Every structure is written in C-alpha cells, then in structure tokens.
Amino acid sequence: MYPYARNGFYGRVPNWYGYMGYERAKEQPLTFVLVHGSWADASFWNGVAGELRRMGHTVFVPEYPGHGGDPNMNVTHGMISRSVADYIINHQLRDIVLVGHSFGGSVIQKVAELVPERIKRLVFMDGFVLGDGQSVVDQFPPQVQQSFEELRKASADDALIMPFPLFREAFVGLADLPLARQLYSEIRPEPAKPAFEKLDLKAFYKLNIPRSYLYLTEDNLLPQGEGYGWHPHMSSRLGLFRLVRSAGDHMTYFRTQPALLAQKLYEASRD
Amino acid sequence: MYPYARNGFYGRVPNWYGYMGYERAKEQPLTFVLVHGSWADASFWNGVAGELRRMGHTVFVPEYPGHGGDPNMNVTHGMISRSVADYIINHQLRDIVLVGHSFGGSVIQKVAELVPERIKRLVFMDGFVLGDGQSVVDQFPPQVQQSFEELRKASADDALIMPFPLFREAFVGLADLPLARQLYSEIRPEPAKPAFEKLDLKAFYKLNIPRSYLYLTEDNLLPQGEGYGWHPHMSSRLGLFRLVRSAGDHMTYFRTQPALLAQKLYEASRD
Amino acid sequence: MYPYARNGFYGRVPNWYGYMGYERAKEQPLTFVLVHGSWADASFWNGVAGELRRMGHTVFVPEYPGHGGDPNMNVTHGMISRSVADYIINHQLRDIVLVGHSFGGSVIQKVAELVPERIKRLVFMDGFVLGDGQSVVDQFPPQVQQSFEELRKASADDALIMPFPLFREAFVGLADLPLARQLYSEIRPEPAKPAFEKLDLKAFYKLNIPRSYLYLTEDNLLPQGEGYGWHPHMSSRLGLFRLVRSAGDHMTYFRTQPALLAQKLYEASRD
Numbered sequence: 001m002y003p004y005a006r007n008g009f010y011g012r013v014p015n016w017y018g019y020m021g022y023e024r025a026k027e028q029p030l031t032f033v034l035v036h037g038s039w040a041d042a043s044f045w046n047g048v049a050g051e052l053r054r055m056g057h058t059v060f061v062p063e064y065p066g067h068g069g070d071p072n073m074n075v076t077h078g079m080i081s082r083s084v085a086d087y088i089i090n091h092q093l094r095d096i097v098l099v100g101h102s103f104g105g106s107v108i109q110k111v112a113e114l115v116p117e118r119i120k121r122l123v124f125m126d127g128f129v130l131g132d133g134q135s136v137v138d139q140f141p142p143q144v145q146q147s148f149e150e151l152r153k154a155s156a157d158d159a160l161i162m163p164f165p166l167f168r169e170a171f172v173g174l175a176d177l178p179l180a181r182q183l184y185s186e187i188r189p190e191p192a193k194p195a196f197e198k199l200d201l202k203a204f205y206k207l208n209i210p211r212s213y214l215y216l217t218e219d220n221l222l223p224q225g226e227g228y229g230w231h232p233h234m235s236s237r238l239g240l241f242r243l244v245r246s247a248g249d250h251m252t253y254f255r256t257q258p259a260l261l262a263q264k265l266y267e268a269s270r271d
Numbered sequence: 272m273y274p275y276a277r278n279g280f281y282g283r284v285p286n287w288y289g290y291m292g293y294e295r296a297k298e299q300p301l302t303f304v305l306v307h308g309s310w311a312d313a314s315f316w317n318g319v320a321g322e323l324r325r326m327g328h329t330v331f332v333p334e335y336p337g338h339g340g341d342p343n344m345n346v347t348h349g350m351i352s353r354s355v356a357d358y359i360i361n362h363q364l365r366d367i368v369l370v371g372h373s374f375g376g377s378v379i380q381k382v383a384e385l386v387p388e389r390i391k392r393l394v395f396m397d398g399f400v401l402g403d404g405q406s407v408v409d410q411f412p413p414q415v416q417q418s419f420e421e422l423r424k425a426s427a428d429d430a431l432i433m434p435f436p437l438f439r440e441a442f443v444g445l446a447d448l449p450l451a452r453q454l455y456s457e458i459r460p461e462p463a464k465p466a467f468e469k470l471d472l473k474a475f476y477k478l479n480i481p482r483s484y485l486y487l488t489e490d491n492l493l494p495q496g497e498g499y500g501w502h503p504h505m506s507s508r509l510g511l512f513r514l515v516r517s518a519g520d521h522m523t524y525f526r527t528q529p530a531l532l533a534q535k536l537y538e539a540s541r542d
Numbered sequence: 543m544y545p546y547a548r549n550g551f552y553g554r555v556p557n558w559y560g561y562m563g564y565e566r567a568k569e570q571p572l573t574f575v576l577v578h579g580s581w582a583d584a585s586f587w588n589g590v591a592g593e594l595r596r597m598g599h600t601v602f603v604p605e606y607p608g609h610g611g612d613p614n615m616n617v618t619h620g621m622i623s624r625s626v627a628d629y630i631i632n633h634q635l636r637d638i639v640l641v642g643h644s645f646g647g648s649v650i651q652k653v654a655e656l657v658p659e660r661i662k663r664l665v666f667m668d669g670f671v672l673g674d675g676q677s678v679v680d681q682f683p684p685q686v687q688q689s690f691e692e693l694r695k696a697s698a699d700d701a702l703i704m705p706f707p708l709f710r711e712a713f714v715g716l717a718d719l720p721l722a723r724q725l726y727s728e729i730r731p732e733p734a735k736p737a738f739e740k741l742d743l744k745a746f747y748k749l750n751i752p753r754s755y756l757y758l759t760e761d762n763l764l765p766q767g768e769g770y771g772w773h774p775h776m777s778s779r780l781g782l783f784r785l786v787r788s789a790g791d792h793m794t795y796f797r798t799q800p801a802l803l804a805q806k807l808y809e810a811s812r813d
Binding site for chain 1: 570752754767773774775778781782783784785786787809812813
Binding site for chain 2: 028231232233236240241242
C-alpha cells in the first residue's frame, strides 16, 4: 500500500512524507473570525490573532454589544449574534472559519444560523455548544447556577461581577498569582441576561457546516465529566466533528502561550 | 526504604535508577503479532512494524480474509479470527504479544479464545473490546449505527464504503488535507458482515492473559465518554489492565509518528 | 486592554510578560506537609521532597501509625489523621500546603477538620476525596471491593498484602519490569481497617480552605470514568478547585520523575 512498504524498506526516514511522494502541505491561508466570551472583549484574542497573522492568515475580531467600549448591560443574546453576523456581512467575508471561545461558542451557533453560506468551518475552543432550548447557565451544575443567580441579584444593573477566587481557580488555574491578578484587573462586569436566555437552536442542528472542537485539557471551569463539560459532553452535540486537544486552562494560555494555541487552532481549522 | 533515603541524601541524581542499585532495563525482545482493523490491510502496520524491528523485536503482521489481496466481501468474524489463529499456529509462534487496532481488537478477543496458551499479553490499541453478545457496530451511538446500516444497504456486495468527510474528521483529524487524501486513497471497501455480528465472548471473559490498553487521546471515532468510547468505556471491560496513553487520532500517527507509537506499544507490551 | 494591544502591536514577543509590565513571579516559598498513602511510608516522598527543597520550599513528611517503623496493624483512620494533626501542631506549622497522595487524600480531609486554621491549601495528588459517610474501599468497583475483602480474610492480622500482578499493572504500569519489582520489594502489608472505615465528613464539606487536584493521567488504579475515578469523579466533590494535570501513573513517577511531579505540585500549591 505504501511505496516504501512495497520495497520492503524499513529504515528510519527523516521525512516520512517525502517517501510517500507526499509533500508536507504548506499552511493553507485561512480567514478567521474570532468571537470572544464573557468577561472579555476583542482584545482577548490579541495574542492568538497576532500569531495567526504571522502564520499568513487573515484575522477578524468583532466586538459585540455590552462588551469592550459598550457599557450597556441591557443586551440580549440575539443582539450579540446579530451584531457578529452583521460584522461578517459588512466586511463582505466569505469562506470564513468562525471560532468561538467559551460563551462565544453559543454565539457562533446562532451566527451560523444567520449566515451559514459564509462559513466554511465552525471551531469551538472550549466553547459552549448548547442543546436546543438550553441556556449557557444550564450547562453548569446546580450549585454553580445558584451562584450565578446570586451574583445577578447582587448587581444593580443585571451584571455578573466575577469574584477573584472563582476567577483564579476556575479560569486561570495555570497562571501564577501575579498573572492571575493582572488578568483579573482586565475583566469587567458581564451582562447577565444573555447567559440565562434559552436559545432556539433547531435551525443550527439542521446545518451541515463542518465543525471542530479544540479542547484545553486543564480547563476546569465546567466539570470534566459526570454529565458536564466542554468535551465530550457538549462537543458530542456536534455529531461528526474533528477533535484537537491542547494543554491549557480556560484563559491563561491565550496570554502566555499564544503560539501554541494558534497552531492548535490552525490544525482544528484547516480543511 | 530507598538506600539513598536512609543516607538522608536529597541531591539531584543524574541517574535515579543507578542510585537504587537498579540498572535501567535493556529493552526486552518481544514477538509481536499485529492485527489491523477495518478499511485497512497488513500494510497499515508498516511504519510501526519497521520501528519495532529496529528496536530488536520480532514482528508478524497477518493478513485476514476480505482484506489485502482478498476481494471476497462474504467473510465472517469467525473466518477472520480463525485465519489469524491459524497464522500463529502455522508460524509456530509462542509467547506472543497479540496487538489489535480498532476492529482488530474484537479479532484478538476471539483469537485469544482459540490459542490462549500462545499469548503472553493482549494489547488493545484503540481496539474494540466487545462485551459478551455484542457487535462492533453496537459500540457506536444510534445515529452512527444508522449510518452504517445505510452504507450497507447502498452497497451491492454488502460492503461499507467510507465517505471522505467521515474519514477526514473521525479517522485522520490530525492530518493535513493532502495527507488525509493520500490515506483515503489507500482504503478499500470493508466487508460489512463481521462488524454487525454479535459475538459470544464468554470464554474470553474467563481468560487470565495479562492485557494492556494503549489509548490515543485525539481518537474521536467513538465519543470519548458519556457511555461510549475506547477508554475508559470499553477498556474497563478488561478488568485489571495496564494503561498507556499517547497523542494521536485513529490512524494518522501510524503514518506520521511510527517511532512514537512503537515506543508506546513497547511500554504497553513488556512484561 | 493589554498595553501592547493599544499600540496595535502584534509582533513576536520573546517575553510576553515583560511587555505587559508583568514580571514573571519568582517561586513563592511554601511550607509543604506531604502525606503518603497505603503500602507506603514517609520515604515514598523522598524524591519529590528533595526536589521541592531544592526549589526553596520547606517540606515536612510525617509518618503515621501502622506504617514505616510501626508494625501495628490495629490502627484506625482516626489514629492516623490525629497523628498527622499532632505532627503539625507539635512542629508549630502554620500556612501549610497539606498534600495527600492516594489514601493520604482521605487523611488530609480529616486533618483539615482538626486543624483548619493552619492550612492555606489542600492538594489532592491522585488522592481519595471521600463523600460524607464513605470509605476508601467504597470508591472501587464491586469486583475490586470483593478482592480487597478476600485479601483481608486471607490475612492473620487484618492486613492487605498486595499481589504483584495488581501492583505491576495498576500501581506502576509505566515502570519497566525491573523497576516494578524493585518498587514491589519495598512495599509492606497495609493495615486493612482504615480503608474500610466509613468517615463522617460533614465538617470537611463546610470548610472553605482553597483546594487543588493534581491528576496523573495514566493512573488507572481506579477506572478513569463511568462513575469512578480520581478526576473528575472524586475531584468534583471538592466544589471549586484548581486542576493541574501531569503524565504519570499511581506511583512510578514519584521515583523516576520527581522533578516533574515537584514542579506540578508547586503549580497546584501556590496561592
């Protein structure tokens, strides 16, 4: 079956590909649209976007309502996904790889319903994959759901203000303390409403867009099993999908290992 | 308990083994019999077999009915396992490490029933470990089972012809596209019947042959949990077993990382 | 949000930290108390303790009743946890990181109830995290529980004598055979009673001490899922916790890779 096998050749081959008459592919230039998650804004992607651009890709990083420069907490999941779809349309983007991190996973599910013909692949990077009729908050164990409810009630403007111990252990557990504090200083209140909205995703589950899941193996924001978790619990809702794994927790390596994450993201995204 | 501990010694030791009066073992020469899976033939093992031979091991790679040079699609699981057992007998092999990849896992279960006295260890390398009375197809989620049924019906000679998107995402997700196409060009129709046969494995589950599971962590052909999967779902059926993990999807690293897989296979196989 | 982002800077940065005005933290000196598990004694930690000391930390390794120099098999879980708590008190230790490996996990649960004010973090290193009212033996599948019962009955003095095949495959699967034999030669009978005791842990589950789980990914002593296992099954009982992963089985790397485990333990233990 292999050319070298037919010759009975078993010597160490510096380049196995070459021996098969197979040239290792040059990187395929892709157009990425990167959608951040909660308690973050477009700058969350700066490190990874920079690495992807260095690799020769084109990268777009939309900001959405209630985040970045927009202090409005009274936003809906529909406003957010609509704004990302409009961004794609207004920039006349086609054949895009649409990437969602964390809450951004639920966003790209809805964006895929709005502009399916412009998307060549969906990539969930520890991103929520909601079942039809579910909310982001539904993906957490009951005690955590209750914590989110309490955070919401404690807020004057329906925002979720992250407590540092939660952030330090569950979002950036691999960071040292000074970096954890630095990253914590950068986050801002998150509009609560979109995380509690139950989404109609019937159209999403009829789409045939290729999809990948990039799973960060130290991400413990959700339990890693027992009926919860990024992978395989939520990822399995995607049906047939490509799986790529990387070391990393929910947020730290976006800052400290952007080249690693960009490489893994490319492997999840290429055709 | 350790000699160096009794001396209160805590210095960095270049060779920890030496300090314990323990000489790092030379590799133990083993006799491997490597059993490939579906949509493959004996050449599937060329890379790994070559590396094992370079390490000093003896390697046999039997071909079985309905695969390789044999175009017959009307084969049974029993014909396949019988042919592998006969191969072992005819080559007068003893003290073998019997390795099964994928469908080959179900084959070595039956071969172990036929020639248990010749086998020193069973190694499942992302290989199916069927419960008594189950088929290979039973290990897949209902939707995938239905897809297999449809592939079967679409065939004139009861063969399963792999669709490229399934192969690309679920079998070789870590490959780049040119390599995925190359590997796809090498596969051939698979006889459907053996994958649908429900096997009597009562005798297998009474055997006391040592066993290992070598799990490739990016292998997403089966869901990685939620009641499915190579490990821990099927591996747990082995009772007491040795676990070794490696990076890798279902097929790619057999071509691109044969030295890595051979090393891991050795670690799973030694006494 | 990042200083370099505001400048529109995307170039490769040799030191990402420096560009953020963030100095990579020097290692924080910690005071560790390391609690070993069953079939082991304080010398189990020699390698890791030596590496931690070299890194600048202070390390204490208490021995507990029925282990090390104490041949008494008639010990209780309460005697063990009390002795570790007394060790901490007698050495006037405060702000400690209390680490439990294996059975030692259940010990640090009880020690945390006894001297909570002296502990800054609990770290379970493939350590048992028992639910209230459970025993260590309860965490194993029924067939293994039965094996433990039989080992117990076969003993004249209520000790568990480890069979070599169990040790070789489930405790030190990554070792080669000479090292497995060496490690096996060092273990001694384990008092059975503490592993079968059902513990009242109501007080433990009211504590708010920060906690981490360090998971060794080849540790197959417990099934790695399907309702069992170190992580995520038992770890999830900790509620909010920091997760760190490392390669390793249950015992081998404590001998062969102490620097790796010490580094991972530090990452699990720092504030």
